[in-house]
Amino acid sequence: MLRILILADDLSGAADCGVACAGAGLKTFVALRHTDEEPVADVLSLDADTRSMTAEQAAKKIDQLIRAYAANPDLLLFKKIDSTLRGNVGSELASALNALRDMRPRERRTFAIMAPAFPAFGRTTIDGTQFVHGQPLHDLDIWRVQGMNGHAHIPDMLQPSGLKCEVLGLNVIRSARGTLSHAMNAAAQVADVLVCDAETDLDLMAIATASMELDCRPIWVGSAGLAYQLPQAAGLVKRTHVAPKSLPPIGGPLLFVIGSLSRNSLEQVRILSSSSATIEICVPPEVLLAGEQHADWLVYAHELEGAFRSNQDVVLSPKTEPRIDLAERPVIADALARLAATVASNAGALIASGGETARAVFEALGISRLRLLGDLEKGIPISITENWSRPLPVITKAGDFGGASALLNCSQFLHHEESRLVSARTSGKVIE
Numbered sequence: 070m071l072r073i074l075i076l077a078d079d080l081s082g083a084a085d086c087g088v089a090c091a092g093a094g095l096k097t098f099v100a101l102r103h104t105d106e107e108p109v110a111d112v113l114s115l116d117a118d119t120r121s122m123t124a125e126q127a128a129k130k131i132d133q134l135i136r137a138y139a140a141n142p143d144l145l146l147f148k149k150i151d152s153t154l155r156g157n158v159g160s161e162l163a164s165a166l167n168a169l170r171d172m173r174p175r176e177r178r179t180f181a182i183m184a185p186a187f188p189a190f191g192r193t194t195i196d197g198t199q200f201v202h203g204q205p206l207h208d209l210d211i212w213r214v215q216g217m218n219g220h221a222h223i224p225d226m227l228q229p230s231g232l233k234c235e236v237l238g239l240n241v242i243r244s245a246r247g248t249l250s251h252a253m254n255a256a257a258q259v260a261d262v263l264v265c266d267a268e269t270d271l272d273l274m275a276i277a278t279a280s281m282e283l284d285c286r287p288i289w290v291g292s293a294g295l296a297y298q299l300p301q302a303a304g305l306v307k308r309t310h311v312a313p314k315s316l317p318p319i320g321g322p323l324l325f326v327i328g329s330l331s332r333n334s335l336e337q338v339r340i341l342s343s344s345s346a347t348i349e350i351c352v353p354p355e356v357l358l359a360g361e362q363h364a365d366w367l368v369y370a371h372e373l374e375g376a377f378r379s380n381q382d383v384v385l386s387p388k389t390e391p392r393i394d395l396a397e398r399p400v401i402a403d404a405l406a407r408l409a410a411t412v413a414s415n416a417g418a419l420i421a422s423g424g425e426t427a428r429a430v431f432e433a434l435g436i437s438r439l440r441l442l443g444d445l446e447k448g449i450p451i452s453i454t455e456n457w458s459r460p461l462p463v464i465t466k467a468g469d470f471g472g473a474s475a476l477l478n479c480s481q482f483l484h485h486e487e488s489r490l491v492s493a494r495t496s497g498k499v500i501e
Contacts, residue, residue: 071112074146082467083100086147098110100115114149180261324416334468354397
């Protein structure tokens with residue numbers, strides 16, 4: 070029976086939240102879409118693919134998914150959001166709450182506990198405002214690049230969606246467990262969303278633990294930071310020590326498809342290509358936007374095929390100039406995916422960075438489900454394809470996650486057979 074349902078707005082988020090549950094010994098799958106025949110699993114992490122939708126489209130999609138799954142009253146529902154608050158956070162959460170209230174009319178109160186902090190990557194929440202490495206999110210380029218306005222004060226961001234919020238500050242979060250759960254119960258009488266401050270993983274564990282003692286079952290809302298704490302708080306951890314899982318043999322070149330243009334991602338590509346034999350193929354945005362109709366499309370396709378024939382690893386990405394408009398990114402991702410699909414059948418493993426890009430690649434290849442094994446490091450999950458032509462090792466990564474050597478570490482991990490055991494780099498646990 071399904072124990073936890075994670076609804077994410079992009080694929081990399083679905084994977085990095087799901088791997089938190091896999092590390093607790095729970096059989097966990099990532100799915101690209103809802104089907105009537107879901108896998109037998111403890112946890113299903115579903116990519117709703119709503120990040121680039123309009124607020125209205127995203128709300129409708131979340132409503133449909135909640136109604137498809139949430140009839141089970143014992144199901145723990147986790148709404149994954151981006152730790153930098155991208156996407157349709159307010160409209161999706163309002164839709165989820167409204168759907169649950171319709172489905173569970175006897176519940177005295179249906180509310181959300183929201184803790185978007187991810188301390189491992191410098192994302193924290195103070196007085197209801199989101200920070201990145203100690204700076205207010207709204208002061209950073211990532212906020213402006215995404216076309217965000219105003220301040221990253223979560224109650225203000227949720228208010229236009231009709232959601233009333235109460236902020237639980239660090240003084241409350243760090244109080245005794247009984248005091249915190251009492252404060253949550255009291256706040257839930259007047260608020261739709263309890264916005265919880267957090268600076269550390271201990272803060273997130275306190276939030277998750279206290280939430281299990283509430284009068285009503287909430288929706289948990291957060292990034293992977295909170296997801297790592299939920300299985301233990303809910304008493305669902307199956308194993309504390311699990312033998313490492315061996316990946317299938319790497320029978321061909323590694324294919325890196327990097328759609329993210331964050332500074333961190335660009336530095337990761339630079340280090341990968343300069344510190345290994347990986348060939349870097351950067352395709353101009355104008356070629357990707359025009360696709361197969363562009364005169365140079367075949368030039369890059371042949372370069373990619375030639376590298377694979379020579380058994381060389383390839384990192385495929387768009388050039389950074391001219392600057393890519395936000396609205397053009399889905400077209401860029403789809404074009405990268407079509408190029409990748411021309412050689413993917415011969416790839417030994419696939420590494421995709423950026424949720425939109427990863428999903429486009431999997432769609433192009435006909436991959437609809439992944440089984441999560443563990444993580445190379447926090448935020449970088451390792452999985453294998455399910456119901457595909459063969460078991461293909463897959464690593465996914467949000468564009469801004471990982472250190473400067475993250476992609477190089479992926480390459481070294483996959484190429485060294487004696488190291489290709491998915492083991493506990495961070496969580497200490499993997500599933501069998």
